[in-house]
Amino acid sequence: MKADLLPPHDLPGESPHYIRAVTEMGNTREVLVSADIYASNGMKLLAKGARVDSRQYARLTRHRLSAPLDNMLTTDRPVDGNILALEVDRIIAQDAIYRRIVTRAGDPRMLKHSLAGLPLPPPVQLRLTVMSEQCKAIYQHCLRVAVIAFAVAQRLRLPEEHATILLAALCHDMGEMHTDPEILELTHSITAEERRFIHVHPITGYVLLHELPGFPAAAAQAILQHHERLDGSGYPHALSGNSISTLGKLLGVADVAEAAIKRFDLPRVDMLFRINRARFAPAMLDALRDLLHVTASDEHNVPSENDTAAQLQHLGELLHAWFSLRAMLVGQQAPAPGDQAPLAFLFERMAQIRSVVLQAGMDPDNMGSMLAMTQDAPELRVELHAMLDEMDWLLRDLANEIDRRSPELSGLSHGALKDWQLQLRQPEMAVAH
Numbered sequence: 001m002k003a004d005l006l007p008p009h010d011l012p013g014e015s016p017h018y019i020r021a022v023t024e025m026g027n028t029r030e031v032l033v034s035a036d037i038y039a040s041n042g043m044k045l046l047a048k049g050a051r052v053d054s055r056q057y058a059r060l061t062r063h064r065l066s067a068p069l070d071n072m073l074t075t076d077r078p079v080d081g082n083i084l085a086l087e088v089d090r091i092i093a094q095d096a097i098y099r100r101i102v103t104r105a106g107d108p109r110m111l112k113h114s115l116a117g118l119p120l121p122p123p124v125q126l127r128l129t130v131m132s133e134q135c136k137a138i139y140q141h142c143l144r145v146a147v148i149a150f151a152v153a154q155r156l157r158l159p160e161e162h163a164t165i166l167l168a169a170l171c172h173d174m175g176e177m178h179t180d181p182e183i184l185e186l187t188h189s190i191t192a193e194e195r196r197f198i199h200v201h202p203i204t205g206y207v208l209l210h211e212l213p214g215f216p217a218a219a220a221q222a223i224l225q226h227h228e229r230l231d232g233s234g235y236p237h238a239l240s241g242n243s244i245s246t247l248g249k250l251l252g253v254a255d256v257a258e259a260a261i262k263r264f265d266l267p268r269v270d271m272l273f274r275i276n277r278a279r280f281a282p283a284m285l286d287a288l289r290d291l292l293h294v295t296a297s298d299e300h301n302v303p304s305e306n307d308t309a310a311q312l313q314h315l316g317e318l319l320h321a322w323f324s325l326r327a328m329l330v331g332q333q334a335p336a337p338g339d340q341a342p343l344a345f346l347f348e349r350m351a352q353i354r355s356v357v358l359q360a361g362m363d364p365d366n367m368g369s370m371l372a373m374t375q376d377a378p379e380l381r382v383e384l385h386a387m388l389d390e391m392d393w394l395l396r397d398l399a400n401e402i403d404r405r406s407p408e409l410s411g412l413s414h415g416a417l418k419d420w421q422l423q424l425r426q427p428e429m430a431v432a433h
Contacts, residue, residue, distance in 0.1 A: 175204030
């Protein structure tokens, strides 16, 4: 779906979830109407100077607004460049990994200096303030993505302006503030229908920001593209290769890295990018891995043989099931290089996964032999376990991609494809990135 064709009900200012966050913030700090707020039918809803709190929630959500809410509100002590610099300074002081990243990137002062002087349009200041008060997990994620993106750009000496990189990173998940917070909870099991709302958040963020005076066009484009992947497996538009901007590629690497660093130890993070090399810009991956500088002291505990054996069995069963399914699907559609038929992506993804298995020295017909090789080499089992965790994630991500592309797959053998898709998602051994 093109960003300029977003349905009216998905336009900014219409999300009850964001309006709830804004009005609830008004319960604890001053939020004022800076310009009369009108409904799209011309009815005045709130007058300039009125204070906004949760009592106005029903009134603001009962009508379609004539303009984005961010343009018509102000708050006291909004998030500005100095506050952002202090927040990032706190992250670097408290987190050894981020301290390592910033130190190895070059001049640590450059990041804080660039943040302190960052030009923030008032609507962006308001939204960052709401994020910091009401959506703390998204706010902390965006701050850390900004640190990683800036450090990788420093290491590679990218020509993009510092302000553009930081604005893109700080604002890249603003569209998630329009999503039901319950869906975003890590403990929530997302349904295929709910996943559709997550997949639209880059478009929502782009629509919010791309025409905002003073907001760089390159930053808005990167926000739209931060979930696209080089191999075409991303969303919302399944772009590939050079169709994705440099800044979009940078945000993609930083976004996944932040999520992985938060959940996993550094060897697992390093393995993630080694396995997913085809999905991300290689030079950016190399720069990130150099910044992380994984050493022997970062290693985690040796996993049990039973856990590793179960993962190997799952992967072997999936590969065996794929060959049976592939034989059926080839009868409906012959895959060929560059083929644009509906299932071409599936053949390509599975070819990539099989290639990773073979490059790792595993025999798809005898997966258990790999476990035997690690019996007297615990360091190999650590690496094998990390790789298998990433393979599990790759397979579940493929299941999600099938969901995203389901409208293109009508008329195909949905029964067999659905059964295999369920198998892709089992077992749930790791948290999705």
